[in-house]
Amino acid sequence: MRMGFSANLLVDLQQMLQYQFMQHAFEAGTLVAIVAGIVGYFVVLRRSSFAAHALSHIGFAGAAGAVLLGVSPVIGLLAFTTVGGTGMTVLGPRASHRDVQIGTVLAFMLGLGVLFISLYTGYATEAYSILFGEILGISATDVLVTAIAALVIMCVVAFVYRPLLFASLDEDVAEAKGLHMHMLGVVFMLLVALATSIAVQVVGVLLIFSLMVTPAAIAQQLAKRPWHAVVLSVIIALFATWIGLSVAFYEPYPVSFFITTIVFVLYLLVRFLQPRINPIRARKTALQSAQAALS
Amino acid sequence: MKTARQVEVAATVEPAIVTGKDVVAGYPDKVVWRGATFNLNRGELVAVIGPNGAGKTTLFRLLLGLQQPISGTIKIFDETPKRGNPRIGYVPQRHVIDSETNIECLELVHLASCGHQWGFHLSAKAGRQAALKALHAVGAADLAPKSLNALSGGELQRVFLAEALVSDPDILLLDEPLSNLDIRRAQELVQLVDRVVRSRNVTALLVAHDINPLLPYLNKVVYIANGKVATGTPREVLTSERLSELYDTHVEVIHDSRGNVAIIGIEDHHGDE
Numbered sequence: 001m002r003m004g005f006s007a008n009l010l011v012d013l014q015q016m017l018q019y020q021f022m023q024h025a026f027e028a029g030t031l032v033a034i035v036a037g038i039v040g041y042f043v044v045l046r047r048s049s050f051a052a053h054a055l056s057h058i059g060f061a062g063a064a065g066a067v068l069l070g071v072s073p074v075i076g077l078l079a080f081t082t083v084g085g086t087g088m089t090v091l092g093p094r095a096s097h098r099d100v101q102i103g104t105v106l107a108f109m110l111g112l113g114v115l116f117i118s119l120y121t122g123y124a125t126e127a128y129s130i131l132f133g134e135i136l137g138i139s140a141t142d143v144l145v146t147a148i149a150a151l152v153i154m155c156v157v158a159f160v161y162r163p164l165l166f167a168s169l170d171e172d173v174a175e176a177k178g179l180h181m182h183m184l185g186v187v188f189m190l191l192v193a194l195a196t197s198i199a200v201q202v203v204g205v206l207l208i209f210s211l212m213v214t215p216a217a218i219a220q221q222l223a224k225r226p227w228h229a230v231v232l233s234v235i236i237a238l239f240a241t242w243i244g245l246s247v248a249f250y251e252p253y254p255v256s257f258f259i260t261t262i263v264f265v266l267y268l269l270v271r272f273l274q275p276r277i278n279p280i281r282a283r284k285t286a287l288q289s290a291q292a293a294l295s
Numbered sequence: 296m297k298t299a300r301q302v303e304v305a306a307t308v309e310p311a312i313v314t315g316k317d318v319v320a321g322y323p324d325k326v327v328w329r330g331a332t333f334n335l336n337r338g339e340l341v342a343v344i345g346p347n348g349a350g351k352t353t354l355f356r357l358l359l360g361l362q363q364p365i366s367g368t369i370k371i372f373d374e375t376p377k378r379g380n381p382r383i384g385y386v387p388q389r390h391v392i393d394s395e396t397n398i399e400c401l402e403l404v405h406l407a408s409c410g411h412q413w414g415f416h417l418s419a420k421a422g423r424q425a426a427l428k429a430l431h432a433v434g435a436a437d438l439a440p441k442s443l444n445a446l447s448g449g450e451l452q453r454v455f456l457a458e459a460l461v462s463d464p465d466i467l468l469l470d471e472p473l474s475n476l477d478i479r480r481a482q483e484l485v486q487l488v489d490r491v492v493r494s495r496n497v498t499a500l501l502v503a504h505d506i507n508p509l510l511p512y513l514n515k516v517v518y519i520a521n522g523k524v525a526t527g528t529p530r531e532v533l534t535s536e537r538l539s540e541l542y543d544t545h546v547e548v549i550h551d552s553r554g555n556v557a558i559i560g561i562e563d564h565h566g567d568e
Contacts, residue, residue: 162414162416166407
């Protein structure tokens with residue numbers, strides 16, 4: 001039974017959170033949005049969105065395998081993406097030359113996923129929820145796994161933040177400064193693997209871009225300092241997830257549809273409006289600095 | 296003025312800070328060049344010249360400790376080169392910054408001073424101040440808040456130079472900073488490098504295709520060609536005899552009335568990489 005949406009947002013929120021599945025959805029969704037926003041910034045900065053995309057597909061094989069074995073899909077996701085992510089970095093040492101290797105692994109993993117799905121004789125909804133996300137069906141254990149993964153990701157990012165940023169922005173100088181590119185590459189891929197694994201629960205394998213790439217891409221357009229961009233990226237991912245969940249509670253359509261739509265609209269707005277706003281702002285600051293120089 | 300400067304440098308008794316002795320460089324299966332012996336002193340501006348693929352960048356990789364010589368010895372401050380030497384500032388050969396990289400210049404320069412540190416750091420005020428100082432030193436303080444993708448080629452090279460200077464190095468390695476710059480911008484950048492070298496008393500090695508914009512400022516030339524290396528003052532190296540010997544073929548060095556040189560008899564001197 002669905003309840004009506006009222007003008008009092010607090011009442012609406014209370015109404016939603018009466019249900020345990022909504023509580024779990026909000027908990028997992030919040031954690032995933034935070035983590036995807038952070039890791040996504042590095043994905044965009046390093047131009048590794050193809051790798052993130054591929055990892056989610058590798059995760060599809062893992063999740064399908066886990067379903068086949070009767071364990072939680074998130075376990076299979078974690079296992080496959082970590083191995084796959086490490087494998088991809090080992091196969092191709094430099095970030096810019098990895099397309100072919102990644103594509104090769106990706107195709108094989110999708111094939112494996114298809115095999116597992118066909119072997120699995122249960123409901124087809126399992127495959128559907130892996131592909132497109134099923135956050136409303138998340139269990140308390142999944143929330144716990146998500147929380148642990150999110151905590152690990154945040155600790156690791158806090159530790160490698162500056163070297164990873166430097167290596168992503170200026171690989172040659174960072175290497176000359178003594179940073180170990182290969183190790184940072186592996187750490188980065190493991191972060192993406194972990195983040196992808198938990199994000200799949202919310203938006204699914206096929207829509208991973210909507211949380212891992214688009215919010216960060218929007219943030220990068222708007223903020224010139226990495227730290228600001230990371231925060232903004234998290235805010236956008238959180239906004240999309242919360243609004244998506246809330247709307248989906250009242251409307252009979254999938255959460256992942258609303259999340260992808262929200263970030264897409266934001267992306268379009270920023271993409272097309274920002275170039276028109278920026279010149280005005282630039283002129284303003286030029287005027288201000290001229291005035292400051294005169295006074 | 297040039298000769299006065301050279302006399303002054305020669306008069307200092309401080310030992311050479313970069314030395315090479317019979318260095319053979321390359322990979323186990325392929326020697327790039329051999330027989331390099333050089334001494335570079337503090338406060339010298341050194342041009343590294345040679346055709347494409349002659350191994351100019353290889354020399355930098357050796358000095359940065361990214362590659363080991365096949366034989367011979369290289370010493371920087373009497374130590375074998377090692378990766379992450381804070382006494383070296385490096386500007387790699389880079390032509391473009393991705394047009395999507397919307398990050399302010401100050402941040403890049405700042406990262407060059409703290410990017411090797413692990414962990415998190417909430418207040419970056421001192422570091423950003425140092426980065427601003429480095430930008431100021433190259434006359435680019437006004438670029439600090441600008442996004443990297445909004446800069447021109449000349450502005451970008453200044454920012455890269457600031458990035459190399461922020462750790463206050465003794466040696467600067469600049470790999471093709473003049474490529475992609477028009478003559479005027481190239482001239483400005485050379486003057487800037489010269490100013491930095493003199494004011495900070497650092498030693499700068501600058502890889503270039505064309506030696507002429509550099510000639511008025513140079514103390515030494517490292518000429519790499521044909522698997523061999525010739526080092527000395529421009530007057531010593533840029534002669535028909537030395538270059539003919541280096542290339543194993545007849546090469547003529549012609550001087551014009553303004554002191555520019557033209558090197559005749561070799562192909563691919565002005566190629567673009």
